[in-house]
Amino acid sequence: MAEKIIVTSALPYANGPIHFGHVVGAYLPADVYVRYRRMCGDDVHFVCGTDEHGVAITLKAEREGTPYEAYVDHWHTTIDDTLRRMGIEFDVFSGTSHHRNPHHRALAQQFFLDLQAEGYLLEKTEEQFFSEALGRFLPDRYVTGTCYLCGHENARGDECPACGKYLDARQLIDPKCSLDGSTPVLRETTHWYLDLGRARDEWLRAWIESKRGQWKPNVENFVLADLEDLRARPITRDLPWGVPVPVDGADGKVLYVWFDAPIGYLSISRQYWTDRGQPERFEELWKDPATKLFHFIGKDNITFHAVVFPTILRGAGKGWILPENVPANEFFNFEGRKFNTSSGWMIPDEAIADVPVDALRYALCTMMPETADSDWTWTEFQARINGDLADNLGNFVSRTLRFIERFFDGEVPACGAETAADGALYAAAERAAAEVREHLSAFRFRRACQAVMALGHECNRYYDTEAPWTSVKTEDGRPRAAQVMRVCVEMIRAFAHLVAPVMPTTSATLFASIGAAGTAPSLDAVGARPTEPGAIPGAPLTSCLPRFTDARGQEKAALFTKFPDQRVAAEEERLRTLREHMEAETQSETPEPTHDPVATTIEFDTFAAVDMRAGTIRRAESHPKADRLLVLEVDLGFETRTIVSGIAASYAPEELVGRRVVAVTNLAPRRLRGIDSNGMLMAGDGDDGKPRLIAPDPATPDGTRLS
RNA sequence: GGGUCCUUAGCUCAAUCGGUUAGAGCAGCCGGCUCAUACCCGGUAGGUUGCAGGUUCGAGUCCUGCAGGACCUACCA
Helix, strand or coil: CCCEEEEEECCCECCCCCCHHHHHHHHHHHHHHHHHHHHCCCEEEEEEEEECCCHHHHHHHHHHCCCHHHHHHHHHHHHHHHHHHCCCCCCEEEECCCCCCCCHHHHHHHHHHHHHHCCCEEEEEEEEEEECCCCEECCHHHEEEECCCCCCCCEECCECCCCCCECCHHHCEEEEECCCCCCCEEEEEEEEEECHHHHHHHHHHHHHHHCCCCCCHHHHHHHHHHHHCCCCEECEEECCCCCECCCCCCCCEEECHHHHHHHHHHHHHHHHHHHCCCCHHHHHHHCCCCCEEEEEEEHHHHHHHHHHHHHHHHHCCCCCCCCCECCEECCEEECCECCECCCCECCCHHHHCCCCHHHHHHHHHHCCCCCCCEEECHHHHHHHHHHHHHHHHHHHHHHHHHHHHHHCCCCECCCCCCCHHHHHHHHHHHHHHHHHHHHHHCCCHHHHHHHHHHHHHHHHHHHHHHCHHHHCCCCCCHHHHHHHHHHHHHHHHHHHHHCCCCCHHHHHHHHHHCCCCCCCCCHHHCCCCCCCCCCECCCCHHHHCCEEECCCCCEEECCCCCCCHHHHHHHHHHHHHHHHHHHHHHHCCCCCCCCCCCCCCCCHHHHHCCCEEEEEEEEEEECCCCCCCEEEEEECCCCEEEEEECCCCCCCHHHHCCCEEEEECCCCCEEECCEEECCEECEEECCCCCEEECCCCCCCCCCCEEC
8 A cells, every 4th residue: 555655854954965875874764765665656755855044153264264055055055066966866855944944934934933822932032232333242162262161262162273172152251242343232132942841741751651662772772762851852043044033022023943944854854845836745744644754864863853842842732743753863984984075084086976865875775774883894895885786786687688688699588488497586686575565664785785696696596506607508498498597687677676776777778778767666576577578679789788898808788887996095095095094184283273253352461371381280080070181280390280181082090191281370270069169271173173282392491481 | 871673594685473493685606597787586594683791481572781883962172
């Protein structure tokens, strides 16, 4: 029975490029699943777009001097292009900003009002900085000042770049607006909070528990634990870019990006149906209890999609459906580390430029981080392309089609008498289809790929056992060779059906090669005897396969060409060099230059007020009550002080003893989780975002005043 | 600090409710084949399931502790 299905992929944030980690986590599995469900005859609606609001975007756009619209358009286009190149085919790929999607603002506002009417919003009034010059509230990041923890003079309201710590903007010393340098004032502002606790008590917990055994165990356990510590979350902010809060007197306030972003799934869908002239279809789909909604996401998004967004949907009280499942993937790394586009720790386009999309999709599916974080390695990638696609599947197709060209004048033979071995192979194909169906239904993409390749192995074994190259050479044996070839052709047909969700282009090529171009793939058809058992004259056979040059320098046709050893070696060499370089950087005592804008100009006297001294760490131990802090005894020559520093992420206590540091010595003492800190160590963020200490020159003894 | 998950062969991964001798693929080794993309097929070897305890007739699986890693969250330098 055909089902109505909505599939969404996490909305990528329009603030940078996406890499294979994103693709393999949320986009490729969704696309494969959609193709699979469509093969099953289900009515699938596949929605995505860019998430285009939020502070990070406004900051970067303003820093570049680019209008918000132009800024998000740039990344929208870039991301769209990346996804298209991976063969991800959404029904619609739009976004959440007003100029791209005129439906988003109204719908997000409607959700706000509906939630308010249903009593799901709490109102709270707090103090926040306000710029009288600009006439608007300043989000924490727009305020700079002296860090009240370390004395750093260019701390941002949310975070101090020197100590890397999160700050309470209201406590900044000498706060300045980072936009025009004026001094902001504290003013009361009202914000709205989503009452998640009420949802939990009334229905959310029961709903999540009803999903027991259906969701992935990691998602289920994580969410159940999450429920215990639910609190109201703010859903509004003071920002110039976003969806305005639809309340009188809320000028300058917008919906918090995490609130409006998932509503983008709906508004983008509404845009799609409206643009197609069927606006009524939108609510028919999203409010029909029979519709099944699936959110494909990465593990960092679980709480949002399994707790927060359902609360928004049901809390609005308008009958929106809740997700059927939230198939979250774990994280995908690259050769043992996180992808890092800016440092080059990624897959260069040139390295895979001539690898067909289908091969990439297949390889990524076999590496998908379904139950645990997984890793791209070049050798694994090559093994999948060469071993699975070229040697196993590709070569089976090749030996079959070439055999028919050589020994049967290019005409696929009619079905002959069927032997037990033939029947067993048909049965194996049917089993493979059942496995693919079972695994894809349960979001086990790796296993589905394995099932297809296992059939490839069966086919090659059949071919070898039957040895048609022997039988074809005798009069008596020729009919048997013909039947074997026909069975192999039927297996090619089976593969065309089986690989369609993962490798749509390859599926079409396979159908075409045996004279069945345009066949709609269907798992039901796999393993069935051909409906037209006669010979198939005029099949294109190898002529429709891509060309390549083989190891002997001859040009041939092949379904997949191999990924050469030299390329793997070259990439591994590149990474080896890069890794050494990165490790050298890590050990370097010079901090990476930050790209934060230069802070407001200060007078020399202001600077001179800071007393920095060279020192040496004499003792170091972990803070008993804080993960990120170390408690240090710093020798300043004239005295030894206790300084608490948030550098635990970068240094083990024992490696610090004896290390030279720069300490701010006239900073007001501060109690940090129970221990008084008398000063601050100068540090800068490394390229991994973790703090790195600054060291004085060996010629400056402890206690030397630095300026 | 609280929470969720992960650690199984050289590599990448399986193992249903706690149940037979922990299985595949790749890489390795031995052999066979020549239709095919130097492919394919058969065979073989490879394990203290991160470590230490516990529960049980029986533990990769459940419990406790430890080590390492990922993510969420709090505190926050």
